[in-house]
Amino acid sequence: MRKGTSHASVTLLSHNRFRGDERTVGTMRPRLGSWRLVAAAAAVAGALAIPALPAAAAPVAPHHASSVASVAAAACGISRPHSGKILLSRIRGGQGRLTIKNHLSHDSVIVLVQGRSRAIGVYVRAHASTTVGNIKSGTYTIFFTSGSRFRACTGRFTSGASYWRVKQHLPFAFPPHFTVATLIIFAATGGNAPTSPISGTGFPAP
Numbered sequence: 001m002r003k004g005t006s007h008a009s010v011t012l013l014s015h016n017r018f019r020g021d022e023r024t025v026g027t028m029r030p031r032l033g034s035w036r037l038v039a040a041a042a043a044v045a046g047a048l049a050i051p052a053l054p055a056a057a058a059p060v061a062p063h064h065a066s067s068v069a070s071v072a073a074a075a076c077g078i079s080r081p082h083s084g085k086i087l088l089s090r091i092r093g094g095q096g097r098l099t100i101k102n103h104l105s106h107d108s109v110i111v112l113v114q115g116r117s118r119a120i121g122v123y124v125r126a127h128a129s130t131t132v133g134n135i136k137s138g139t140y141t142i143f144f145t146s147g148s149r150f151r152a153c154t155g156r157f158t159s160g161a162s163y164w165r166v167k168q169h170l171p172f173a174f175p176p177h178f179t180v181a182t183l184i185i186f187a188a189t190g191g192n193a194p195t196s197p198i199s200g201t202g203f204p205a206p
Contacts, residue, residue: 007187007188007189008104008144008146008162008164008185008186008187008195009185009186009187009188009189009190009191009195010142010166010183010184010185010186010191010192010193010194010195011182011183011184011186011190011191011192011193012166012168012170012181012182012183012184012192012193013181013182013184014170014171014179014180014181014182015179015180015181016173016177016178016179016180017177017178017179017180018176018177019095019175019176019177019178076151076152076153076154077151077152078149078150078151078158079150079151079152080107080125080150081123081150081152082123082125083102083123083124083125083128083129083130084122084123084124084130084131084132085122085123086120086121086122086132087109087121087122087123087152087155087206088111088118088119088120088121088155088206089120089121090117090118090119090120091114091117091119091120091136091138092119092120092134092135092136093134093136094134094135094136094137094172094178095134095135095175095178096133096134096135096136096137096172096173096178096179096180096181097131097132097133097135097178097179097180097181098112098131098132098135098170098181098182098183099129099130099131099132099180099181099182099183100122100124100129100130100131100132100182100183100185101129101182101183101184101185102124102125102126102127102128102129102185103127103184103185103186103187104126104127104146104185104186104187105126105127105187106126106146106147106148106157106160107123107124107125107126107146107147107148107150107157108123108124108126108144108145108146108185109121109122109123109124109144109145109146109150109155109156109157109205109206110122110124110142110143110144110183110185111142111143111144111203111204111205111206112135112140112141112142112143112170113140113141113142113143113204114136114138114139114140114141118204118206119135119136119140120132120135121155121205121206123150135172135179136172137172137173137174137175137178138171138172139169139170139171139172140169140170140171140172141165141166141169141170142165142166142170142183143163143164143165143166143198143203143204144163144164144166144185145157145161145162145163145164145203145205146161146162146164146185147159147160147161147162148160154205155205155206156200156203156205161200162197163197163198163199163200163202163203164195164196164197164198165195165196165198165202166193166194166195167193167194167195167196168192168193168194170183
């Protein structure tokens with residue numbers, strides 16, 4: 001088994017800007033939740049328009065069941081998402097921006113937690129960086145894991161995984177200000193934001 005990261009340090013940089021400086025944030029992506037709401041609304045409208053008719057449940061063809069099983073297996077297979085792949089998006093809709101720089105030799109998954117709720121989960125490959133926008137105002141705790149052989153359905157690495165929590169909270173300003181922050185992860189002592197290793201069960205997997 002490939003050895004995981006034995007020590008990880010973090011540097012956190014952040015500053016606030018006035019709302020009139022939105023142009024520096026870049027184009028904001030639409031919230032994933034809004035698409036789900038539109039789809040749900042369309043489904044409800046269709047159900048209201050078409051009267052329900054009693055029908056017996058159709059038997060599932062063997063080849064169809066096999067196809068469903070294949071899709072499920074593929075979704076839970078080993079993969080390596082691209083840097084910036086959003087694995088979880090539950091609390092969004094703000095103007096905050098977080099740039100993540102992963103200087104580790106392993107890929108990482110970074111999760112922002114607000115209170116007891118997982119807010120955002122993002123994948124960043126080794127020696128790569130990405131920027132996450134639309135972060136809502138509030139204070140977040142940062143968790144991250146590093147390793148190899150990522151399994152999307154569990155949100156965890158299956159080889160050489162290590163788990164970490166950043167002890168310093170990261171606040172995102174409320175309007176009319178917004179926060180632009182940078183998180184730098186590296187495998188050395190130092191950094192301005194202490195980290196502590198945690199168990200796999202304590203990691204809020206996306």
